[in-house]
Amino acid sequence: MALYSYLLLWMGTFLGVQLSAFEPGTPHALIFGWLYGINALFYLMIRSGCSERLKDPSLTFLQMATGILATTAILYFSRELRGAMLSIYFMVMTFGVFALDRRGLMLMALFTLTCFTGLQVFELSTSPHSVVFSYLIGHWIILALGLCWFIYVGGYIHNLQTRVRDQRESLREAHERLSAIAIRDELTGLYNRRHFLERLDEEMSLAERNGSALHLAIIDLDHFKQVNDQYGHAAGDEVLCRFSNLASQGLRRSDLLARYGGEEFVVLFPHASKQACMAAMERLRDAFASQDFGFSGAMQTSFSAGLAAYQKGESAESFTHRADTALYEAKAAGRNRIHLTGE
Incomplete structure (x- = not known):
């Protein structure tokens, strides 16, 4: 899913460069080449079983952090499309909705907001005259509100998953007990x-x-x-x-x-x-x-x-x-x- 999403994003970035919606010198090949290389490493770790020794065997945090860093790099070259390109952050957050609990989503949201804030501070310090301050604040607020929504909805989905998983486990145990009752004698435990x-x-x-x-x-x-x-x-x-x-x-x-x-x-x-x-x-x-x-x-x-x-x-x-x-x-x-x- 990640590789397919990055391919679509690469195609969009490439077209944006051709249509002058991005900076002409946007190093999209370098960014996405690095991104695919990192994900290939993640894939090999998961397929080989090396990731099983880690606390997060699916490498969800690492995959999302990689996507957020790549998105921040793309946003740097996005010019006036930055407001629309903020949605890529939310695409990356969607990747963790079904895998992370509310605390995990809060950490990823904080990491995302930190990366975007760092980008804005960098632009303010290097080219303050080209920055529209109202856009700067507006983009930050939009991102913060969207991340809050992901934290709330993602936590709700995680709680639903937990309840469904617990119910499924209870049903499985009940089914096993009923199966045992159907073929076992209650007193002796022997077959009936x-x-x-x-x-x-x-x-x-x-x-x-x-x-x-x-x-x-x-x-x-x-x-x-x-x-x-x-x-x-x-x-x-x-x-x-x-x-x-x-x-x-x-x-x-x-x-x-x-x-x-x-x-x-x-x-x-x-x-x-x-x-x-x-x-x-x-x-x-x-x-x-x-x-x-x-x-x-x-x-x-x-x-x-x-x-x-x-x-x-x-x-x-x-x-x-x-x-x-x-x-x-x-x-x-x-x-x-x-x-x-x-x-």
Whole structure:
């Protein structure tokens, strides 16, 4: 944007020289050559990442200061067009409206006013007879009022941007929370039943297409109703959370663990053999059985589980039904065991 703006300004200055609206000896090639060289350096600093080490990585202050100095140099040769050429200062200020806060805009406005005042003082000291004092004061007041307007409007725009950015961040966080609620169980933090069923269809499709192994375990905590009845629902929640933490830590990251409902949990084992799945479930059963709970030092915890291997071509209902049947066989056999079916 800066390079395009300077190109237009260069064309206007060149035409002004040709039409005698500027001093005949205006060194426009030198001014804009220097300006493009400085901006090329800024571009290289930004593209190379060198500017990231600076407090202002976009180099907004430096780019605006360069533009203001170049504008002041052009104004020196602008003759009677100076009043109209003051608008170039405002073009440079526009460059910072969306990047600077009100304090930054005040600093740039003060720098602009200082440069223009220095130009006027220089002209008064070198050629006082050619200066129209009323024009001098008028130009200064117009510039000062315009800069004040930029400070006010720019600060207002910056505040709006900040509020929009904060609102966008709040909406993003709310969306993430809603997304988590949609797929997570509130108590245990595990995936919920709906998300598990969605993933089950995906994993079954992959196993069907690739011919890879896929096992499903349905777990039921033994005598869980007695825990709630004897020690209260808070104790029951602690048992559920303890089991969830053990399972999350003991299973592979590729295994899908979810709360199926109540005291039932499910584990999906992709790309795992029957022996590996049984070993993982046995380790989890031993770890859960060794847990101590503050509300009862004598309570023994265990679970029963049914494990089924996916059979090519079967539906999700059939797959889960066979694992559920294996679970009830494990409970009927005395609980605290893992029953395998589907082989």
